[in-house]
Amino acid sequence: MSEVSLNGRCLVSGSAQGELLYADMALSFWGGVEPFTGEVIDRHHPLSGQIITGRVLAIPSGRGSCTGSSVLLELILNGHAPAALVFERVEDILTLGVLIAEQMFGHSIPVISLGEAGFAALRKVKFARVEDARVTGFDNPPTALAAARSPRAPHRVSTQITLTEMDQGFLDGAYGKAAQVAMGIILRMAELQGATELLDITQAHIDGCIYTGPASLRFARQLVDWDAKVRVPTTLNSISVDKRRWRELGVDPALGEPASQLGNAYLDMGARVSFTCAPYLLDSAPELGEQIVWAESNAVVYANSVIGARTLKYPDYLDICIALTGRAPKIGCHLTQQRLATLRIDIPELGTLDDSFYPLLGYHVGLLCGADIPVVCGLEHKAPTLDDLKAFGAAFATTSAAPMFHMAGVTPEATTAELALGGHAPARTLNISAADLLSSWRELNSAQSPEVDAVTLGNPHFSYSECATLARLCHGLRKLDSVAMVVTCGRATLERAQQAGYVTTLENFGVQFVTDTCWCMLGEPVIPPTARNLMTNSGKYAHYAPGLVGRRVHFANLAECVESACTGLASARLPVWLQAAEHAEGLTHV
Structure with a gap:
């Protein structure tokens, strides 16, 4: 061309x-x-x-x-x-x-x-x-670029952004170097996003505490050296290791030491010891309409969609910048009009559903949405639990760029589809069929043999109610010694589950608990080096695991995960609500 x-x-x-x-x-x-x-x-x-x-x-x-x-x-x-x-x-x-x-x-x-x-x-x-x-x-390699330019002058903050006296003080360095740099970064992002002013936020959740390599630690240490201190209550996401037990778990010090140091750096800035990717399970969870700044994609989607709090999908590093100033761009999901759905998605009647439905649906809806906020219709009488919505939101956040969803008759800003759409006609309307969901089921089930070597639960972190459900399923049973079974959860959840006796039941079954970190960061030896196939009930982890840890995945509901831990094999049974789609597909090939 x-x-x-x-x-x-x-x-x-x-x-x-x-x-x-x-x-x-x-x-x-x-x-x-x-x-x-x-x-x-x-x-x-x-x-x-x-x-x-x-x-x-x-x-x-x-x-x-x-x-x-x-x-x-x-x-x-x-x-x-x-x-x-x-x-x-x-x-x-x-x-x-x-x-x-x-x-x-x-x-x-x-x-x-x-x-x-x-x-x-x-x-x-x-x-x-x-x-x-x-x-x-x-069509062909172009000629070389002209000689490199001289260094650019420092970027100037747009005069289109209205600053309060305190904002200007941050920018002028009156509150220290860390807050000054943080405000400069906030304003550059606000300029790109089209914001004209900032707003006050009540709390922050930091995702930048995940160790991705030396740069992530270098960034945090620079802020600590500048005496950075958070100005609003701040929780920390899962870090890359179980901070209290990484040595006991056999984690390589080349990862364990810098990952732990990174967590310490954010604690030094005044953040709370929380270390969970599900901050909505903490006693500090926000309320409907509360202006917050959360990073971690599943947490953002849950906060916006299920709680009705207000946050953008904040990138790592912008989260701590805002926590250091308490000020965020007044744009996007902070504003009522920008929380409205523009896409309607209709779900067919599928009969009795199990807990694998919601992560699968979230995964598929996310693929359809791009950056558009959807309203999902057809589940008004299914009464999904908070755990179902957690699983849906995490998978949705994995495959979409959208910061939230609405579910008609379920989520707080969607008592009706019309309310979620703000009274407007949707820009697009899509219908999901059982055959569509069957296709995504096969996409998540990447394992090519029935063996199960490890069952990986808690992505996002397990809730107290999930611990209770799993304990009921495992009561009186014992898994195979050859199959690892690991649950990741927050420290607060583990303590509650211990007090209720669920942890004893699950440890008798053979479950290992890991706190502070999550499956998106865990590798060997928590995942046995000899393991080829993993099993999970998480749509998020079924998507990420092949790339992150190089293993194939069986995706199924929680009861199937327990059964496979006892047999070492995946049954390959489709849930009842998908079996009709497979049958119809078979008829078309006859």
Whole structure:
């Protein structure tokens, strides 16, 4: 094709060129890109196995985990980053990683958004050059870029953002270096997002305490050296190890020591010892309408959707910046009008459902949504539990870029579908069939043999009620010694379950409990080195595990997980509500 020249919106200025790596599916960098090699490890993504290092990466946006900003910072500082990022739309999580690298460490790559038509025009381009707000595509490698520019002047805060006297004080350094830098980063993001003012928040949940590599620890230590202190109550997400027991669990000190040090750095800033990816299970959970700043994708979706609190899907590092100032951009899901659904999704009547339905549905709905907020209709009389909604939201957050969902007749801002849509007609209406769900079931069930070597539960962290349900299923039984069974949960949940006697029942069955960390961070030896196939009831972990730990997965409901722990085999039974779809499929092939 001939040369293509496109104008877009410059998100981070700069010049770069290279072979174009294009995909029309959004990509989570956490669990999707290996931070030390630049390989795409999301085994469900069309770019799986590709190396992004030194190439111009064109994707519609990020998706999934808020930790993508941290992974991108690692890639930039260790020399494995793409040459440039080209997005279809303005993208917060990955762009923030570049801004942190630029502002705190003096390294950067150009970032640009092109809009739908411009992005699509790159589909057949082989090489690309990015120069600030312009992308040029070529059939053959372009000539070298002009000599590197002199260093840019420091970015100036937009005068379009109204600052209070305190905001200006933060920016001027009146409250210390850490708060000054934090406010500068907040305002750069507010400018990109189109905010014109900031708002006060009541609490924060920090996801940046996950150890992705030396850069994540370097960032936190720099803030501690600047005497950073949080200004609002702040909880911490799961870290990368069980902080109290990582040595006992056999974790390599090369991971255990820096991961623990990273947790300590955030504690030094005044955060609470919580270490859970399910902060909505804590006694500090927010209330309906409360303005908060949470990172961790499943927590964000749960807070917005199930509780009705108000937060954006905050990237790692922006979360602590806001905690240090108590101020956040007044934009997105902080505002009522931007919480409305624009997409309606109708679910068929499927009869009696089990607990595997909700994570599977969340996974599939997320694939359909992109960044659009959906209202899911058809479950008004199914009475999903809070655990069901937790599982749905976590899987939804894995495959979508949206910060929330509505479920008609279930979630607090969707007593009706019309209310969730704000009285407007949906921009799109989609119908999900049982056959669609069967396809996603097969996508999550990546194991190719029936053996089960480890059962992995608690992604997100197990709740007290899940511990009770599991104890009922395991009562009086004993798993095979050859099958590991591990539950991850928060410290507070474990203490309650111990007091209720559930932990004793589960340990008699053979369950091992791990706190402080979660399956998105766990590897060997908690996962036995000889294990080939894992089993889980988590749609989120069924998606991430093949890339993160290189194992195949059986996905099923909790009762099936217990049965497989006792037999060492997955039954491969479909849930009743999916069996009709398989039968219909068989008839079409006769």
